Amino acid sequence: DTGVSQNPRHKITKRGQNVTFRCDPISEHNRLYWYRQTLGQGPEFLTYFQNEAQLEKSRLLSDRFSAERPKGSFSTLEIQRTEQGDSAMYLCASSLVAGGSPLHFGNGTRLTVT
């Protein structure tokens, strides 16, 4: 079990550019989640997948954000036309399907928009 892996660890981009993050979940986990965490706050839910189906999206996920999990394994989160307000830590987590299964988080991707 190698845990949840996220790449890159850090990303600095200029406002208006597009960025893409990748998450590789724990292999036997069917559920994959994306969260965003800003300084001094708890993680905020963005979206989650069960296998390849995106089952829920938060209101925080504006039209500039899109997430995919094409084969039910890894997932990508893309942010188009980045804004300074997008600067945050983007966390990926995975879990089993069973109700109440704990989420296992990756180390996150820290995005800085200049």
Add this chain to the structure above:
Amino acid sequence: AQKVTQAQTEISVVEKEDVTLDCVYETRDTTYYLFWYKQPPSGELVFLIRRNSFDEQNEISGRYSWNFQKSTSSFNFTITASQVVDSAVYFCALTLGQDTGRRALTFGSGTRLQVQP
């Protein structure tokens, strides 16, 4: 909608002191799960414990103990004989347990614990 409140923003203690982190939650559902996570300076959220809404037994794991009280909608976390390595941000979180409804965790805003040597 569910909500988790951690009123203590930051706590500072001296090593070997006991410390309790408070968590109050809100949900209309009768089936739910509560969690505690630890986020050390390295940043990764580490799962500590899960409780379901039907099990109010307190739990002890080494220096850690948890007190779940449905009557007050609280799930408090106590560290006994704190150590410097306990310094981290601790998050309480809630998820629904039914087949419908949000599966994702709702987190509190966290309590930063600093243990001084």
